[in-house]
Each structure stands twice: as structure tokens, then as C-alpha cells.
Amino acid sequence: MSLFEISNDGLHPISLATFGSLGLQERGDIQKAVRSHIGAITPGVRTKVIAEEFGDWAGANRRIDLLCVDEHANLVVVELKRDDGAHMDLQALRYAAMISTMRFEQAVAAHRKYLNDNDSSEDPEQALREFLDIDEGPIVFTDTVRIVLASANFSSELTTAVLWLNKQGNMDIRCVQMRPHAIDSRVLLDIQQVIPLPQAAQYTVALREKSIEKDSVRSSTRDTTKFDLTIGDSFFPNLPKRRLMLALVREAIKQGRSPDQIRDAIAWRKRDLFLSAPGHANEMTFQSLFPGKKLRYFFGPDEIFFFDGTTFVLSRAWGDRTLEAAELVKQLLRSPGEVSWESTSSGGEEEEETYDGYVIRRLASGVIQLERDGQVVSPAMPVLRKLAQQLDISTAYGSGTEANTQQLGKRIINALQSA
Structure with missing residues (x-):
């Protein structure tokens, strides 16, 4: 050409x-x-x-x-x-x-x-x-x-x-x-x-x-588990462990918890959980403070925290105790009962709940099936919206858009299981 x-x-x-x-x-x-x-x-x-x-x-x-x-x-x-x-x-x-x-x-x-x-x-x-x-x-x-x-x-x-x-x-x-x-x-x-x-x-x-x-x-022993996170009406799907931690820490700081309080909660990570720099700083600022060192921290525009005149960045390196740390941060939030996460890995057990004459079934693959009188209801989304309204469940996605069928179906099942 x-x-x-x-x-x-x-x-x-x-x-x-x-x-x-x-x-x-x-x-x-x-x-x-x-x-x-x-x-x-x-x-x-x-x-x-x-x-x-x-x-x-x-x-x-x-x-x-x-x-x-x-x-x-x-x-x-x-x-x-x-x-x-x-x-x-x-x-x-x-x-x-x-x-x-x-x-x-x-x-x-x-x-x-x-x-x-x-x-x-x-x-x-x-x-x-x-x-x-x-x-x-x-x-x-x-x-x-x-x-x-x-x-x-x-x-x-x-x-x-x-x-x-x-x-x-x-x-x-x-x-x-x-x-x-x-x-x-x-x-x-x-x-x-x-x-x-x-x-x-x-x-x-x-x-x-x-x-x-x-x-x-x-062929690898890498833990590839991902999680769907719910914080109140916000839903964050398919998060790796490190991003689960980022979302929880972001919420804690948004609610007024300080980085020092989060450090104290996760005592074994107190030394390297955050890096900090005075004023408003970016990745270049942190690199200049630690020349020649590869910094394994979150530096994205929406991942940097500014608290009390100081910029903080959260570690990206998390190991076997990640979920333990997540529980500790959850307890720092105002309404920990409204915070939950669930593994998205396939191969789990099916879940099924009944409400208002409908059977809401979540398959092991995560697919949502809706039945009434033994017949599959398709499309399922209009009925799921109606059930969500009756149960006072938000249909919003984390970014403000509408949740999809799998996300909304999972919320409805979780609400019915905890009722």
C-alpha cells in the first residue's frame, strides 16, 4: 500500500x-x-x-x-x-x-x-x-x-x-x-x-x-479472584483485590477517616500502606522524593487522596491478608452493614430466591434467570426493575448509570437472603 x-x-x-x-x-x-x-x-x-x-x-x-x-x-x-x-x-x-x-x-x-x-x-x-x-x-x-x-x-x-x-x-x-x-x-x-x-x-x-x-x-498459582463490591447504593463490579482495597479506602477517606486511622487499623501494613507528600502532588513529585525506586502505588487521577494539606497514595501490593484488611477498613465506615463484597469466580453454587410470584435464580456463571409459573421470563430487566422498586433497592451503577441484569439480579437475591 x-x-x-x-x-x-x-x-x-x-x-x-x-x-x-x-x-x-x-x-x-x-x-x-x-x-x-x-x-x-x-x-x-x-x-x-x-x-x-x-x-x-x-x-x-x-x-x-x-x-x-x-x-x-x-x-x-x-x-x-x-x-x-x-x-x-x-x-x-x-x-x-x-x-x-x-x-x-x-x-x-x-x-x-x-x-x-x-x-x-x-x-x-x-x-x-x-x-x-x-x-x-x-x-x-x-x-x-x-x-x-x-x-x-x-x-x-x-x-x-x-x-x-x-x-x-x-x-x-x-x-x-x-x-x-x-x-x-x-x-x-x-x-x-x-x-x-x-x-x-x-x-x-x-x-x-x-x-x-x-x-x-x-499454570500459575496467581490468585485471580475478583469481587463485586456494594457500598450502599453504589455497585463496583469485577474488582481485583487491590482495587477492592482502593475502593474501600477511598470511601473511608470520603467519610472523613484519616490515613493515620486506616494505618492503625491495618497494623501490619502501617509502614508502607501510604506514601505522602506535602501539598498537591502527582506521580512525578513522588518519584522525585524516591529517586531510582519503583513505586508500587496507585497514581491515577482518581486514585490520589488529598487530606489535611497532604497528598497520599495507597499501596498496590497486597497479599494473602487482603480480605482481612478489607474487613478492618469496612469497620471504619459509618454503615458497615451496607458494605459487602462477593467473589465473581465462576464455578460457585447456584442461588435462588422467590418474591412476588417470581423465581430469581443466579447460575454459577453469574447469569440471572427469571421464572414465573415455570416459564422463563425474557427480557428479565423490566421485571427486575419492578422488584427492585418494591424492595427499595437502587438500580444505579457505581458511576451513576443503570446496573445491568447480573448486577441488579444479584442485589435482589442478596436483599432477599438477608431479609
């Missing part, structure tokens, strides 16, 4: 160049640029660089250009070619096989070298745990090693091989084309994923990534 510049007299084509003709080197220029913006060649999957020129195996005379990990704990082999990706598919497969048994400890060691080489004082294990959103416990990479091939051109032999391999089992090989264009003294890079085509293969890729995510959960 050609690149054009729009001007007053129409379209002017911008000539396609080659990296070689522009004097750009494979490692010193292209690889350096890509490693700093790895998302450019890994669209749709959050990815982090672990190591560069990695070859930590016996008898290695070749090295992986960029060794990465994605958000689903899959290792990712990235191979870059300047102008022609002739046989990079077979080379990448060899690398994928070699690193398929990599342990987390080995990845930490490789990342330590990468950070040192780039003059970073960041802690490698903490950086990887932060990226994978796993605070504590062992981390196990999945059995899947993804491959990203990035080049200016791909031969038909290579693309045919990749298409065939992607159809065999749990392979995920992507070809990303990088085409340079020169405009005056600037170089523009047109980056397109050509295999699989995002539009044509969207459904297939989504299925594969869902399977990969499930494998990741099964």
Missing part, C-alpha cells in the same frame, strides 16, 4: 525506501527503536522486553533479538530483519524451543542484565511482577511461546509456512511489516501486522488469546 502526502494540488506519493539505503543498521537503529516502543509491533497484546540479544544456552552462537513476555505470562520471541526476512521463521522456532523451559528466576536474571546494560536501577523481579500484576508467590510461564517476526519484506515461502504453522495446534506466529519512507531528513515507518490480518482473523485470534489466558491461569 502506497503512502501519499496531501497538498493543495492533490496527492503526492512518498517513495518507499529501504533501511539499507537510508543507512539504518539492524541492531543499532531498528532494534533500538523497536525495543523502546515494543507495542508498535505487538498490537493488541501488552508486552514487555525482558532481554536483548539473549543467548543464555549451551553452545549458543546465535541470539534472540528481543526476548519479551506478554500480559498473559507467555514468553515472546521477537526477530527483526532489516530488509529481507528470508529464513527467520525457522530461526525463531529454534529460539522458541530453546527458551520454552525458561523459569521465572532465569527471566529475572536476564532482565537484570538488560536493565544494567541500559543504566537502569529498577529492580528486575519487581518490574516483571508489576507488569504481570502478580505481587507474591511463584510465577510460572505458560507452555506457549509466541513469535513475532518483523521485517520490511516477507517471502511467499515464509508467509505460507507461518500460515500453516498457525493452523497447527497452539502456535501464535505474527508477521509485522515495517516499511520506511524518507521525507526530507525524516524517516517515517509504516508498521502493519500482515499475518494474521487483524480484520480477517480477529475472531480466531481472540479465541487463541482466550485459550492462552486460561492456560496462564491454570
Whole structure:
């Protein structure tokens, strides 16, 4: 596909160049640029660089250009070619096989070298745990090693091989084309994923990534439990433990509880529960107070607390005692009886209550079924709204919008169970 510049007299084509003709080197220029913006060649999957020129195996005379990990704990082999990706598919497969048994400890060691080489004082294990959103416990990479091939051109032999391999089992090989264009003294890079085509293969890729995510959960001891939180009339669905804590602490501070009172309640986290800075501060302010340290705290615009002339940020690192801490913060609130949370994990027991001639049933998957006289009522939402009004239950969602069927059905069942 050609690149054009729009001007007053129409379209002017911008000539396609080659990296070689522009004097750009494979490692010193292209690889350096890509490693700093790895998302450019890994669209749709959050990815982090672990190591560069990695070859930590016996008898290695070749090295992986960029060794990465994605958000689903899959290792990712990235191979870059300047102008022609002739046989990079077979080379990448060899690398994928070699690193398929990599342990987390080995990845930490490789990342330590990468950070040192780039003059970073960041802690490698903490950086990887932060990226994978796993605070504590062992981390196990999945059995899947993804491959990203990035080049200016791909031969038909290579693309045919990749298409065939992607159809065999749990392979995920992507070809990303990088085409340079020169405009005056600037170089523009047109980056397109050509295999699989995002539009044509969207459904297939989504299925594969869902399977990969499930494998990741099964092969890791990470606690992925999420919770639906209710505070009075407000409902906050599908919160990880750390965000459950953030929501409760936010409510406590909103009700006038001080950070010191919250610290005292969670005694074992008193030292590192909050960081504080005088006046109105942001993430840059806190980083300047703790130079070279990776701060694992909430810094979002709606996550920073300003109390009594001081800015506070809450820790993002929570472990096995999170729910114990949540109970303690709950007791600081004015109406703890109006605060509750429930695991959203599938596989639980069905719940069923009867009211006003209707059977309200919540399946293990969370789906709400409504029956009357043995017949399924569909759509259920109008009846749920009516029942909620009769029971004096709010139909509002946490952000002010209306709760959906699952959220409202769960509230009605909870109200009937506690009546």
C-alpha cells in the first residue's frame, strides 16, 4: 500500500525506501527503536522486553533479538530483519524451543542484565511482577511461546509456512511489516501486522488469546479472584483485590477517616500502606522524593487522596491478608452493614430466591434467570426493575448509570437472603 502526502494540488506519493539505503543498521537503529516502543509491533497484546540479544544456552552462537513476555505470562520471541526476512521463521522456532523451559528466576536474571546494560536501577523481579500484576508467590510461564517476526519484506515461502504453522495446534506466529519512507531528513515507518490480518482473523485470534489466558491461569498459582463490591447504593463490579482495597479506602477517606486511622487499623501494613507528600502532588513529585525506586502505588487521577494539606497514595501490593484488611477498613465506615463484597469466580453454587410470584435464580456463571409459573421470563430487566422498586433497592451503577441484569439480579437475591 502506497503512502501519499496531501497538498493543495492533490496527492503526492512518498517513495518507499529501504533501511539499507537510508543507512539504518539492524541492531543499532531498528532494534533500538523497536525495543523502546515494543507495542508498535505487538498490537493488541501488552508486552514487555525482558532481554536483548539473549543467548543464555549451551553452545549458543546465535541470539534472540528481543526476548519479551506478554500480559498473559507467555514468553515472546521477537526477530527483526532489516530488509529481507528470508529464513527467520525457522530461526525463531529454534529460539522458541530453546527458551520454552525458561523459569521465572532465569527471566529475572536476564532482565537484570538488560536493565544494567541500559543504566537502569529498577529492580528486575519487581518490574516483571508489576507488569504481570502478580505481587507474591511463584510465577510460572505458560507452555506457549509466541513469535513475532518483523521485517520490511516477507517471502511467499515464509508467509505460507507461518500460515500453516498457525493452523497447527497452539502456535501464535505474527508477521509485522515495517516499511520506511524518507521525507526530507525524516524517516517515517509504516508498521502493519500482515499475518494474521487483524480484520480477517480477529475472531480466531481472540479465541487463541482466550485459550492462552486460561492456560496462564491454570499454570500459575496467581490468585485471580475478583469481587463485586456494594457500598450502599453504589455497585463496583469485577474488582481485583487491590482495587477492592482502593475502593474501600477511598470511601473511608470520603467519610472523613484519616490515613493515620486506616494505618492503625491495618497494623501490619502501617509502614508502607501510604506514601505522602506535602501539598498537591502527582506521580512525578513522588518519584522525585524516591529517586531510582519503583513505586508500587496507585497514581491515577482518581486514585490520589488529598487530606489535611497532604497528598497520599495507597499501596498496590497486597497479599494473602487482603480480605482481612478489607474487613478492618469496612469497620471504619459509618454503615458497615451496607458494605459487602462477593467473589465473581465462576464455578460457585447456584442461588435462588422467590418474591412476588417470581423465581430469581443466579447460575454459577453469574447469569440471572427469571421464572414465573415455570416459564422463563425474557427480557428479565423490566421485571427486575419492578422488584427492585418494591424492595427499595437502587438500580444505579457505581458511576451513576443503570446496573445491568447480573448486577441488579444479584442485589435482589442478596436483599432477599438477608431479609
